[in-house]
Amino acid sequence: xxxxxxxxxxxxxxxxxxxxxxxxxxxxxxxxxxxxxxxxxxxxxxxxxxxxxxxxxxxxxxxxxxxxxxxxxxxxxxxxxxxxxxxxxxxxxxxxxxxxxxxxxxxxxxxxxxxxxxxxxxxxxxxxxxxxxxxxxxxxxxxxxxxxxxxxxxxxxxxxxxxxxxxxxx
Amino acid sequence: xxxxxxxxxxxxxxxxxxxxxxxxxxxxxxxxxxxxxxxxxxxxxxxxxxxxxxxxxxxxxxxxxxxxxxxxxxxxxxxxxxxxxxxxxxxxxxxxxxxxxxxxxxxxxxxxxxxxxxxxxxxxxxxx
Numbered sequence: 126x127x128x129x130x131x132x133x134x135x136x137x138x139x140x141x142x143x144x145x146x147x148x149x150x151x152x153x154x155x156x157x158x159x160x161x162x163x164x165x166x167x168x169x170x171x172x173x174x175x176x177x178x179x180x181x182x183x184x185x186x187x188x189x190x191x192x193x194x195x196x197x198x199x200x201x202x203x204x205x206x207x208x209x210x211x212x213x214x215x216x217x218x219x220x221x222x223x224x225x226x227x228x229x230x231x232x233x234x235x236x237x238x239x240x241x242x243x244x245x246x247x248x249x250x251x252x253x254x255x256x257x258x259x260x261x262x263x264x265x266x267x268x269x270x271x272x273x274x275x276x277x278x279x280x281x282x283x284x285x286x287x288x289x290x291x292x293x294x295x
Numbered sequence: 296x297x298x299x300x301x302x303x304x305x306x307x308x309x310x311x312x313x314x315x316x317x318x319x320x321x322x323x324x325x326x327x328x329x330x331x332x333x334x335x336x337x338x339x340x341x342x343x344x345x346x347x348x349x350x351x352x353x354x355x356x357x358x359x360x361x362x363x364x365x366x367x368x369x370x371x372x373x374x375x376x377x378x379x380x381x382x383x384x385x386x387x388x389x390x391x392x393x394x395x396x397x398x399x400x401x402x403x404x405x406x407x408x409x410x411x412x413x414x415x416x417x418x419x420x421x422x423x
Contacts, residue, residue, distance in 0.1 A: 235379060240383070
């Protein structure tokens with residue numbers, strides 16, 4: 126016959142073991158803090174926002190206009206105005222300062238067999254993003270021949286160029 | 296069990312059970328921070344905007360197709376889109392514009408658009 130003495134002590138020991146394991150687990154797991162930035166939800170929203178803004182800028186203002194604002198900015202290499210319009214369209218505040226969004230942009234074009242980049246909008250000094258990720262949004266723009274503006278581009282033929290915007294919150 | 300008061304054993308056990316229950320509820324609240332992560336990653340992974348943008352670019356191309364063709368620039372613009380897509384978007388794209396055919400009383404170009412970035416494949420035949 127097995128002695129039944131010490132049954133409660135055994136149960137107590139098992140319970141104490143479980144509690145100690147749980148305590149250790151909780152202590153270790155508190156060292157990592159999971160923020161919304163880690164779930165990529167704001168990235169997804171920011172990417173959609175940027176894409177929508179580019180689509181808006183690529184739409185001519187009236188039915189008669191053949192060129193959109195985006196096409197005009199790229200055509201004349203007007204990065205400053207592009208940045209101003211882009212950030213004001215992205216803006217979600219109703220008054221006071223603009224939203225805390227920052228951007229840089231490049232225009233990608235093909236020259237012969239080579240793909241080249243032109244820095245359209247340079248990033249500002251505030252490039253610290255903390256835990257937020259930067260997102261990249263793009264839009265195709267088709268330029269007619271005979272334009273001028275982006276240095277180094279072949280002006281003798283119409284081209285399709287890609288406007289790439291890097292967007293981040295800081 | 297000798298020399299031990301056994302009354303209240305059940306109370307102690309139930310107390311432990313409740314403690315474990317509360318712990319699991321806390322775990323569930325802890326995991327709630329992750330809600331939407333998989334959705335967001337799925338949305339980011341799927342190149343919805345890339346495909347829309349490509350269609351827009353192809354339609355712009357088709358709009359100017361006659362003009363481009365008459366000056367011999369049609370392949371240049373097409374090569375731009377194919378080469379830049381491969382370089383900057385890691386996507387193999389192609390498209391083909393056929394001569395106009397009559398569709399429901401209108402003359403439209405049959406257009407084939409193909410997109411493949413290794414994860415998502417998109418093919419379309421459209422009249423524009």
